[in-house]
Amino acid sequence: MSDLEATIVIGLVMVVGVLGTVVPFLPGVMLIWLAAVVYGFLVGFSPIGIAVLVVLTLLVAASVIKSVVVPRRAAEGHDVSRWSQLVAVLGAVVGFFVIPIVGVVIGALIGLFVAEYVHHREAGEAWGSTVAVAKGFGLSALIEIGIAVFMTAVWAAWALSVLG
Numbered sequence: 001m002s003d004l005e006a007t008i009v010i011g012l013v014m015v016v017g018v019l020g021t022v023v024p025f026l027p028g029v030m031l032i033w034l035a036a037v038v039y040g041f042l043v044g045f046s047p048i049g050i051a052v053l054v055v056l057t058l059l060v061a062a063s064v065i066k067s068v069v070v071p072r073r074a075a076e077g078h079d080v081s082r083w084s085q086l087v088a089v090l091g092a093v094v095g096f097f098v099i100p101i102v103g104v105v106i107g108a109l110i111g112l113f114v115a116e117y118v119h120h121r122e123a124g125e126a127w128g129s130t131v132a133v134a135k136g137f138g139l140s141a142l143i144e145i146g147i148a149v150f151m152t153a154v155w156a157a158w159a160l161s162v163l164g
Contacts, residue, residue, distance in 0.1 A: 006042040074136025087115035
């Protein structure tokens, strides 16, 4: 496989990775990272390639940390109990199996609302908590898309240096 062919194939895989940050069931940033590693094996690991892989690895780590921190901060900022957060996770798991594609989000939000309602006995409070956490997940998703696009752009700079 020529360097151009490798670049085209890996570029297409990275597009799938970027889409995976939006579409459930498609892998996201991990696919982009893995594609970059495969690209290195196909075209060789130059010093630029090694630097790119270090940057991409740090971005994957940031993505994983962000996936936990941003929604949790939103929950804590609205005084959502840990019990409610656990019920939200269980709701996400159930939702995953009941409603394909969007069930994770719907299940998590329903689980959170129910747990917060049971905890506070106040629908307005439960709704406020649910909205706050939904905003946290939305912000997390936007950051994830940004990270995926940035990772792809960093790889593209490497690819341009390879194609010269």
